[in-house]
Amino acid sequence: MAKGSTMSHHPTRRGVLAGLAALALPLRAQAGAERLTYVTPYGFDITFYEALIAQSAGLFAAQGLDVAIEPGQNAVQGIQQVLAGGADLTRTVGINMLRAVADQGAPLVAIATLVPGPFFNFYAHADRPLTDPSALAGRTVGIVAHRGATDIALDLMLIEAGVDPATVTREIAPDTGATFALVQAGRIDGWIGGPSTLHRMQAAGLPVSASRIDNGIPSQVLVATPEVIDRRGDALVAYLRAIRAAVALADSLPPADALALLAGFDVPALADPAIARADLGMARGFISDSGRNRFVNAPDLWAGAVARLAGAGLMAPVAPDLLYTNALIDRA
Numbered sequence: 001m002a003k004g005s006t007m008s009h010h011p012t013r014r015g016v017l018a019g020l021a022a023l024a025l026p027l028r029a030q031a032g033a034e035r036l037t038y039v040t041p042y043g044f045d046i047t048f049y050e051a052l053i054a055q056s057a058g059l060f061a062a063q064g065l066d067v068a069i070e071p072g073q074n075a076v077q078g079i080q081q082v083l084a085g086g087a088d089l090t091r092t093v094g095i096n097m098l099r100a101v102a103d104q105g106a107p108l109v110a111i112a113t114l115v116p117g118p119f120f121n122f123y124a125h126a127d128r129p130l131t132d133p134s135a136l137a138g139r140t141v142g143i144v145a146h147r148g149a150t151d152i153a154l155d156l157m158l159i160e161a162g163v164d165p166a167t168v169t170r171e172i173a174p175d176t177g178a179t180f181a182l183v184q185a186g187r188i189d190g191w192i193g194g195p196s197t198l199h200r201m202q203a204a205g206l207p208v209s210a211s212r213i214d215n216g217i218p219s220q221v222l223v224a225t226p227e228v229i230d231r232r233g234d235a236l237v238a239y240l241r242a243i244r245a246a247v248a249l250a251d252s253l254p255p256a257d258a259l260a261l262l263a264g265f266d267v268p269a270l271a272d273p274a275i276a277r278a279d280l281g282m283a284r285g286f287i288s289d290s291g292r293n294r295f296v297n298a299p300d301l302w303a304g305a306v307a308r309l310a311g312a313g314l315m316a317p318v319a320p321d322l323l324y325t326n327a328l329i330d331r332a
Contacts, residue, residue, distance in 0.1 A: 008020045013163055022125070033066035034235045039078040039090040041220075043071045044265040046279035047196055048091055048220075049258075050287075055259045057072055062245075063238035071266075075149065077306035079108065079223070079283040088228050089236065093119075093149040094218035098309060102318040109229060110221040110302075111322040112295035115286040119219035120153055121198060123192035125164025125183050129209035133161035142182065144190025152174075152314055156215050159312045178203040180208060196269070199278040217305040219322075220286070222295075233328060240332035247287055255280055295332075297324040 015086040020283055040048055051069055054060050070087065072078045078090030081185045091114060100106035124130045130139070136158060138208065143150040151170065158165045173179045174191035177200040182188045224236060250258040255277045262270060269276045287294065303320040310317045 002193060012285040017055055024329055033040075033061065033064055033198060034232075034238075035066045036089070036232070037067065037068045037070060038239075039070045039072045039081050039087045040079060041075040041091050042094070043073075044069075044262075044267045045196065045205055046259075046262065046267060046269050046285075047194070048114075048282065049250060049262065049283050050243040050246045051091070052265050053258070053261045053269075054242040056264050057171055057246065057249060059242040059245045059249070061295045062121040062283070065235060065238050065242065067242075069265075073280045074145075079106070082108070082223065082225060082228075087231065089224040089239070091222055094221050094305065095149045095152050095309070097221055097223055097324065098217070098305060098318075099152065099315045101316040101323060102125075102310070107225045107227070108223045108224055109322075110218070110223050110297055111229065111328045112222040112240060113218045113220075113297045113324075114222055114295060115220035116298060116301055117286065118212045118214040118216055119151065119195060119286070120192050121178070122192055122213055123142045123183075123196055123197070123201075124209045124211075125180075126207040126209045128189070128244070129211070130190050131136065131209070131211045133157045134163055136161075136189075137163045137167045140171055140187070142171050142179055142193075144175050144193070145172065146170065152309075153213060153215060154192055155256055155314055156217075156312050157213060157307065159314075160308070166208055177204060177206065180206050188301040196279050198292055199269075199275045199282070202278075203275055205271070216301070216308055218297075218301055221297075223284050229325065229328070237328050237331045240295065241330050244332060247284075247294065250280075250284065251275065295329050297326050 005130050038051060055067060057071055075092040075177050079096060081087040083106060097108055101108050122130060141154055143154060155165045158168060171188050173182060173188060173191045175197055176184055177197055179191055180201055198210045231311045259276050259280060269279050291304060302324055309315045
């Protein structure tokens with residue numbers, strides 16, 4: 001397709017970042033485990049297995065960390081807790097982070113890109129698939145929240161396809177398989193949701209069409225404030241080392257053994273082994289880079305994201321290099 005969002009099947013911020021770039025010292029010796037608080041985007045889910053396995057397999061402890069993993073209610077809540085000082089870091093949707101920084105001046109920096117590629121799917125009925133954004137004019141589309149990540153992703157997709165967003169009606173629709181009933185009833189034509197929803201609908205035998213939304217924006221990022229990065233940089237490096245090790249460990253294990261490491265958490269998908277295996281395979285597939293490239297922030301990706309969102313009028317312009325740092329992941 002032409003350039004644009006595509007759906008394919010299936011002290012100062014600058015000062016802190018400049019200082020981080022000069023860091024090259026080993027982790028400081030610690031008399032005891034250092035406490036970090038991490039907030040998940042939503043509950044406990046296989047999608048963010050890297051943190052859960054790092055905890056259960058003792059990889060955080062091996063790095064001298066005592067990590068409290070708190071289940072969030074949504075990606076925005078995690079950002080709010082980090083900004084309020086109630087958490088040290090959170091995993092969130094790239095669109096949320098970009099707009100919070102550019103439009104609200106939120107002091108947030110991405111210390112790692114966990115999922116660089118597309119994450120959201122556009123769901124519709126298999127008999128009435130909607131794989132071309134230009135076909136959405138005059139349709140009704142389900143979103144998780146007004147002006148949330150799915151709403152903005154829809155706007156960007158429409159604008160880049162030459163469709164006036166005002167011609168598309170929005171309805172709030174939960175990101176669950178139950179939303180398919182709204183499609184069947186004709187209340188919505190489709191909806192934007194997360195990837196794991198697909199496995200639940202497939203397991204239920206629902207005739208669903210799923211198209212990946214590729215908008216060139218970092219999908220899932222790990223963020224902290226400049227103050228925490230400056231004050232607790234060594235601990236964050238240790239965190240990054242541990243989650244890299246967790247991904248490598250999961251890659252080395254049969255799926256059943258990797259999933260067994262999640263048994264200590266309340267992960268709903270574990271109740272259905274087939275869905276759990278599908279979710280794990282999906283989550284592992286999102287993390288495509290390996291070795292030293294894993295979780296690195298790609299400058300071109302961030303610059304492109306700013307250009308696309310700002311160019312579409314969906315966020316204020318901001319210097320891309322203020323949004324992320326590789327100083328920590330380069331030490332991990």
